[in-house]
Amino acid sequence: MTITQLLQAAVQANRHSDTAWLDAELLLCSVLGVARSFLKTWPDRQLEEADRQHFDTLLQRRLAGEPVAYLIGTQGFWTLELEVSAATLIPRPETELLVETALELPLAADATVLDLGTGTGAIALALASERNLWRVTAVDLQPQAVELAERNRQRYQLDNVTLFTSSWFNDIPAQQFDLIVSNPPYIERDDPHLSQGDVRFEPASALVSGSDGLNDLRLLCQRSGDFLKPGGWLMVEHGYQQGAAVRELFAAGGFAGIETRCDLNGLERMTLGSYPETKT
Numbered sequence: 001m002t003i004t005q006l007l008q009a010a011v012q013a014n015r016h017s018d019t020a021w022l023d024a025e026l027l028l029c030s031v032l033g034v035a036r037s038f039l040k041t042w043p044d045r046q047l048e049e050a051d052r053q054h055f056d057t058l059l060q061r062r063l064a065g066e067p068v069a070y071l072i073g074t075q076g077f078w079t080l081e082l083e084v085s086a087a088t089l090i091p092r093p094e095t096e097l098l099v100e101t102a103l104e105l106p107l108a109a110d111a112t113v114l115d116l117g118t119g120t121g122a123i124a125l126a127l128a129s130e131r132n133l134w135r136v137t138a139v140d141l142q143p144q145a146v147e148l149a150e151r152n153r154q155r156y157q158l159d160n161v162t163l164f165t166s167s168w169f170n171d172i173p174a175q176q177f178d179l180i181v182s183n184p185p186y187i188e189r190d191d192p193h194l195s196q197g198d199v200r201f202e203p204a205s206a207l208v209s210g211s212d213g214l215n216d217l218r219l220l221c222q223r224s225g226d227f228l229k230p231g232g233w234l235m236v237e238h239g240y241q242q243g244a245a246v247r248e249l250f251a252a253g254g255f256a257g258i259e260t261r262c263d264l265n266g267l268e269r270m271t272l273g274s275y276p277e278t279k280t
Ligand code: GLN
Pocket: 089, 092, 183, 184, 185, 186, 187, 199, 206, 207, 208, 237
């Protein structure tokens, strides 16, 4: 069987997915250990039986709903290729908006940054890779996530990132940062979308935040002030229907210059503000 024949059969089997071609190509690249350009260059190459079987096992798991990123063990984020595991959320393209916005802030060349609930390390590592004088601290509640993020850090030799286990601020030594950034859990406990698609396979602890989805965002807005320099920034991702509620939480936390930005789909996706409120 050739590469083209195998991909066509896989797409046929996966025809309910709107990313069937991409899924099949990514799975085959992972089995063969090649880049996608290889598949285009050698469409008529015959596959080894062992590779075909390995591909078939992954395809069956994909057909049962498992996210491609968990099957191949990596996900692209910003300029990085990050290891992922079922211990963390899979980095989303929307979250690159936080990275982009953080890089636009008027911060010092040697700014200090805190990433809360870092998961794979995506936000922290992307920022550290763009600003090698920034000192980035990144924490996660799950020790397995911290270990994973540490492997991702080592992979890119980002010596300006320090990772450790902490539930939000609990184990962070008293200090003040220039920027606190977070993609916390923000889905409502009873949201029906939790039982559909890829999120079924992701850890609920990284997705769900109480009955209104705002438990963790509330905590971040209340407590960040203690860990920010005067004029420091808090920036959080949130659900597309939570913009107004999150702006209120920022205001209640004493933030000024509160602003919500939309993702590429035009949906309210993140809010930022500076601390403390400047009195005019
Ligand atoms: N944006 C993700 C989703 O809707 C949720 C990410 C999160 O809770 N931080 O699947």
